[in-house]
Amino acid sequence: MRAVLPRLLPPRRRRPAPELHVPTRGLLEARVPWVRDRALDHVVERERHLVPFLLAKDALFSASPAPPHAVPIHSLPSEIPFPFRPLRFLRLYPSAFALSPHPVAVSPTPRLESLHAAEAQALDATRADAADRLLRFLMLAPSRALPLRLVARLRLDLGLAPDFPRSLLPDYPDYFALSPDGALLELVCYRKDLAVSATQSYAQRTGGYKVGDALAFPLSFPRGFELDKKVRKWLDDWQKLPYISPYEDGSHLTPRSDITEKRTVAVLHEALSLTVGKKMEKEVLVKLGEALWLPPGFRKVLARHPGIFYLSHKLRTQTVVLRESFQRHMLVDKHPMMGIRYQYLHLMHMGQEEAGKRKGKDRKTTRGDQMIGEEFGAEGENDEDEEEFDDDDEEEEGEEENMEAGVASGDEDSDDEDANDTDHAAKG
DSSP: OOOOOOOBOOOOOSSOOGGGOOOOOOOOOSEEEEEOOHHHHHHHHTTTTHHHHHHHHHHHHHHSOSSOOOEEGGGSOTTSOOSSOHHHHHHTOTTTEEEETTTTEEEEOHHHHHHHHHHHHHHHHTHHHHHHHHHHHHHHSTTSEEEHHHHHHTHHHHTOOTTHHHHTGGGOTTTEEEOTTSOEEEEOBOOGGGOOOHHHHHHHHHSOOOTTSBOOOOOOOOTTOOOOHHHHHHHHHHHTSBOOOTTSOOTTSOTTSHHHHHHHHHHHHHHHHTSSSSEEEHHHHHHHHHHTTOOTTTHHHHHHOTTTEEEEOGGGSOEEEEGGGEETTEESSOOHHHHHHHHHHHHHHHHHHHTTOOTTOHHHHHHHHHHHHHHTTOOOOOTTOOOOOOOOSOOOTTOEEEEEOOOOSGGGGSTTTHHHHTOOOOOO
C-alpha cells in the first residue's frame, strides 16, 4: 500500500503567459470532406462482438468460484449489449463458451480459462501503467474529478480490470478518492511529471521543443483525399499556433477562436492517446468531452480535422480513431492488453469455424485471422500488401461525407448537431 499523501492541487494560472496572446480570428468557414479509410475501418470492424464477448466472459468468472462452473444464461447481467438473443450469441463461439441444457447454462471452455488467466497476469503487470493513465484522465478534468459511471464505461478503453474499484483504487490512495456519495472519482495529488501530453513527449524526444512553442499535430490522409486551397492555407496557419497543453488551464482563451480549437484538439488527442486501443466510440468521447468542460461545438472539431481523427461508421456506430497511432491497420505501439484482445479475437474466429458459421465467407475470415495473427506476433502477410479489405456494409468505395468546418453559427450548441455530422451528402 502506498503512503497517503496530502491532497495537493496545482494552483490555477490567473493570467495567460505572454506568448499565448495570439491574434484572434474566426474559425474557418468551409466544408471538409469525409473520405473512407478502409484500413482504419477494418481496425474498428475486426472487433465486432468483442465487447459483449468480454463482458459475458467477465460475468462468468465473477459469478462462479474457481474453478468456474456453469451459470444459467438468464442470470447473465442485462447490461451486456448482446447484438441478439444471448443464447444465439453464445452459440457463435463454442471455442469459448460451453452450453449445457436443462436449464440452459454456460461455462467457460478450457481455452477460455487459459486465456483469462493470461489476461489476469497482463492486468497485474500493467497495474501501475493503468493507474497512471487513469490519473492523467483526472488531471485533464478542470474539476479534478470524473463520474465513476463514466470511468466504468471507459474501463475497456483504459485496460482496467472488471473490479477496478476494489482491486486498483484502494492500492493508490495518493492518486484516487471517491466522493462521499460514491458518484465521483476524485484526484488526490496532481503529478506534474505526468502532465506531459503524448504530443509534447514526442516533440521532446525529437528535440528542440519548449513550452509555448508552436507544435504541429502529425497529419495523415487516406488515398484520394484532397483539401482545397482555402482549407489547406487555414490548416497550415492553424498548425503554427502555440500549442497549449491539455493539462493547462484554457479558461482564459478567447471562445470560438483558432487557439481555443487547437487546445480542444489537444485535449481530444490526449484522451485518445491514453486509451490502449487509440480509439473510442464517439458517444463516449462526447460524454468525456462534456465532463472535461470542452467548449460548445467541440464535436465538430472531430470532423474538421480528418488528418488527425478518423470517424468510422462501422458496426452501426461512430468510432473516433487516432490516425497517427496506426500504420494501415496495425498499431504503431501495441499495449500488452491489446495483445490479449487480439488473442480473444482469434479464439472467437476459431469458434466460428468450429460451429460452421462461415456461410461462404471463408476468404474473409481467413484474411481477418491473418491480420489478427500479425498483431499478436504470429507470422502473417506482408504489411505492404495493398489488397483492400472486404466489407459487409453497403457503402461504396470513395464515398464522401461533407461536413461543416465552421462553428460560428449558434446551431453548434444544439445537442442534436451530431445527426447532421453523419449524413452523407452528395457532391455539390
